[in-house]
Amino acid sequence: MAFPKFVVGWLEWVALPDLQVPAIRAKIDTGAKTSSIHAYNIKMSRREGQTNVAFDLHPIRGNHTISRHCEMPVIDKRVVKSSSGDREKRPVILTKMKIGGFTMDIELNLTNRDTMGYRMLLGREALRLFALVNPASAYLHGKLSTATILKRYQDIPS
Helix, strand or coil, X not given: CCCCCEEEEXXXXXXXXXXXXXXXXXXXXXXXXXXXXXXXXXXXXXXXCEEXXXXXXXXXXXXXXXXXXXXXXXXXXXXXXXXXXXXXXXXXXXXXXXXXXXXXXXXXXXXXXXXXXXXXXXXXXXXXXXXEEECCCCCCCCCCCHHHHHHHHHHCCC
16 A cells, blocks of 8 residues: 555645636545536537547636636546536546645546535545645645745746
C-alpha cells in the first residue's frame, strides 16, 4: 500500500492548468466517489473518432466576469447520483490538478453547480493515492486573498 504524500483540509485552493484555471476553491468530499466541477453550456461533439466536450465555467462563485471556455476529450460518460439523490449521466474529462506543490491527473465530471456552495468537489478517487484529509483544517496549502485570485486570472488570458 502506498502512503499519502500530503495532507489536505476540507477546503483547498487548487489550479487546473489544462483549463486555464489558476485558482478554484475545492471542497474535499470523501463521500463523493468522483470529482465534479461547475460547467454550463455543455456541448458534446465528435471529431475524427474522438468525442469532445466544450463547456464554459465561472470558477469563482459570485463572479461572472471571470469565465473560461474549455474543450477537452471525453474519457467517459458516467451516471452520478447528486446530493439530492437524482441520477444524471455526465461527461468525464481527465485533467491536471495542482494543489500546493503537488500535481496529479484527476477525472472531473461536468455539471451545473450554480446553486451549490462550491464550484468544485474533490472526490475520494482523486486523492486516494496521494493525500489524507484533515477535516478539522482548511487551506493547508495556502489561503488566497481576493486580490491574489484576481491577479492570477489577469496573468492568464481567457
